[in-house]
């Protein structure tokens with residue numbers, strides 16, 4: 001399988017190169033040149049496999065220059081003892097037509113672990129295969145969960161260093177604590193005075209700064225990305241869509257070949273894009289329901305075809321979705337316009353220069369065959385969390401709460417009772433204060449007290465990775481202005 005850039009289809013590179021480089025020098029994102037097909041028979045076989053075997057069988061199709069043994073080895077290292085359940089990505093039944101796919105059983109309690117526990121192993125393999133011997137410096141802009149997951153994945157990995165930027169006031173207390181206490185000799189963590197989009201823009205600017213890139217290269221350092229613009233982040237995410245489907249087949253909840261919906265709480269469009277790729281590979285998917293909070297730029301785009309990034313940025317109780325520039329949408333646009341690199345470039349240029357771009361009515365129509373989009377505010381999200389806790393005894397985090405609320409709207413509007421998997425992206429303990437509010441148990445106390453209270457109220461044990469934070473000293477206190485990120489990188493590298 002070759003990879004090309006969304007902004008230059010003439011470019012052809014291997015999967016290892018795509019993973020090492022992260023982003024194309026023309027500013028585009030790397031995409032596979034085709035979608036390998038999975039048959040129903042393959043899925044039936046998958047239903048008898050472990051998560052690791054399912055992962056290896058999907059990754060093999062995309063990482064064709066890596067070899068089966070290397071892939072199995074990476075997968076075994078990634079999805080081993082650091083997850084707190086054997087299924088890795090368990091599916092829980094909520095009611096007759098709804099299931100939760102829990103993607104937060106890894107070391108940082110958010111779905112980012114699904115990819116970031118694997119990415120470092122893929123990068124090390126990619127370095128060996130391509131004979132690349134520069135040190136890799138990973139730059140991360142995070143709205144909270146990516147940062148910690150990347151730190152956990154890359155800490156003390158040889159030949160790699162990592163720098164994480166997060167918005168000073170744009171992450172939850174638990175998220176901040178997780179990052180500020182990170183150990184490791186190759187890690188730096190810096191909060192910026194700005195929001196997530198500022199952090200993401202700053203990181204993209206560093207990648208595009210020839211002077212910085214060349215200066216680092218002279219020191220034997222190459223930049224790469226652990227954000228979901230990296231192909232190595234996306235491909236592991238395709239796996240759990242197949243895995244969820246295979247689980248439902250395995251336990252008799254659906255017939256092999258029956259179509260299902262997925263509802264995905266969406267920010268940077270990485271998670272749901274992986275679901276779209278799974279559909280293109282032959283997974284029987286009816287609708288992908290794109291759920292947003294009041295930063296509803298995607299809802300508007302799906303409804304009327306104009307992407308308008310210049311709008312008020314709101315801080316919400318689902319901070320990992322507080323995003324106005326959804327980077328991975330570029331990959332979907334590229335598929336939507338028939339892999340037209342010139343048109344994709346033009347749209348992205350318009351976005352950069354004017355804060356908007358438009359697709360035509362025909363494209364909007366085609367988009368809405370695969371997707372359905374809506375958004376909810378914080379109040380509705382909390383109401384839904386409370387309601388599902390009371391009705392089904394199921395406790396969900398604020399991001400999953402957004403997905404559930406939007407799915408409830410979907411049913412009210414379409415009356416479509418197709419079996420649906422809600423993609424649950426974080427443990428409720430990562431957002432304990434808001435979750436307590438949602439179940440009517442507001443608590444004025446510090447973060448640790450909130451975990452205790454949530455655990456006492458629900459009978460759910462505080463997850464180990466959170467519990468462990470109580471004893472950890474705060475190591476990282478750096479702060480920088482949003483336009484000083486380049487200087488921060490230059491200093492001390």
Ligand SMILES: *Cc1c(COP(=O)(O)O)cnc(C)c1O
Pocket residue numbers: 110111112145146228265266267268269270271272320321399400425426
């Ligand atoms: C990152 C994140 C999201 C959004 O996922 P995208 O791939 O950016 O769309 C949703 N929920 C949680 C908890 C996250 O960490």
